Amino acid sequence: MRIVITGANRGIGAGLKSAYTMRGEEVLGTSREPSGDLIGCDVTDPASVASMAEAVGDGPVDLLICNAGVYLDKGAPLDGGYDARLFQDSFAVNATGVFLTIEALLPAIRQSRGRIAIISSAMGSDWRAPGGSLAYRASKAAALNIDRNLATDLRPEGVAVGIYHPGWVRTRMGSEAADISVDEAVSGLVERFSALSMETTGVFESYDGQTLKF
Numbered sequence: 001m002r003i004v005i006t007g008a009n010r011g012i013g014a015g016l017k018s019a020y021t022m023r024g025e026e027v028l029g030t031s032r033e034p035s036g037d038l039i040g041c042d043v044t045d046p047a048s049v050a051s052m053a054e055a056v057g058d059g060p061v062d063l064l065i066c067n068a069g070v071y072l073d074k075g076a077p078l079d080g081g082y083d084a085r086l087f088q089d090s091f092a093v094n095a096t097g098v099f100l101t102i103e104a105l106l107p108a109i110r111q112s113r114g115r116i117a118i119i120s121s122a123m124g125s126d127w128r129a130p131g132g133s134l135a136y137r138a139s140k141a142a143a144l145n146i147d148r149n150l151a152t153d154l155r156p157e158g159v160a161v162g163i164y165h166p167g168w169v170r171t172r173m174g175s176e177a178a179d180i181s182v183d184e185a186v187s188g189l190v191e192r193f194s195a196l197s198m199e200t201t202g203v204f205e206s207y208d209g210q211t212l213k214f
Helices: 011-022 046-056 084-112 133-159 182-195
Strands: 002-007 026-031 062-068 113-121 160-165 204-206
Touching: 002 046, 002 182, 011 026, 011 182, 026 113, 026 160, 026 182, 084 113, 084 133, 113 133, 113 182, 160 182
Parallel strands: 002 026, 002 062, 062 113, 113 160, 160 204
Antiparallel strands: none
16 A cells, blocks of 8 residues: 655654554655655645655555644634734645645545545534634634545545544644543554545544544
């Protein structure tokens, strides 16, 4: 299986890359800056995304994992904590960047009728509104919408699309106070991706198999 993972330089992305590599899969990881065997890809820059797709090459992609993401407004106060640029940057990575990546690699995914897995967050669900993190929540809600519509658009072509909440993970983004380790999140996500099919396309699930509300 040939797999592409964005944001594979640390955290969940690095964990997924390691897990699939240990299974003997061909894994192509990206990071904002090229490093070691990672392909440089700034998902907010169409030219950079196009260059990444060229580096991936003409062969089929069996699984694309859109993992690159940012959480720029953690703890931001409502009064004075937000500006237009913060929202723009959040959407550029968490929503637009997801679409640009999929768009660039879709020809390769179509070759194998592959699968697309988008790492999002339960924080983007409309039914969960505890307040705070407005830019992050809104950008992840946009990613949920992209997933649902792409699942419909790509169904006739046999390409399955799923979106996944990795849990509250002990990473730089999640903090050391989080509930689960990277290994726990990765183990669950790998199982979820394996189960993704045309019967489940459009799914929104947690790493532990719970079906989540949009």
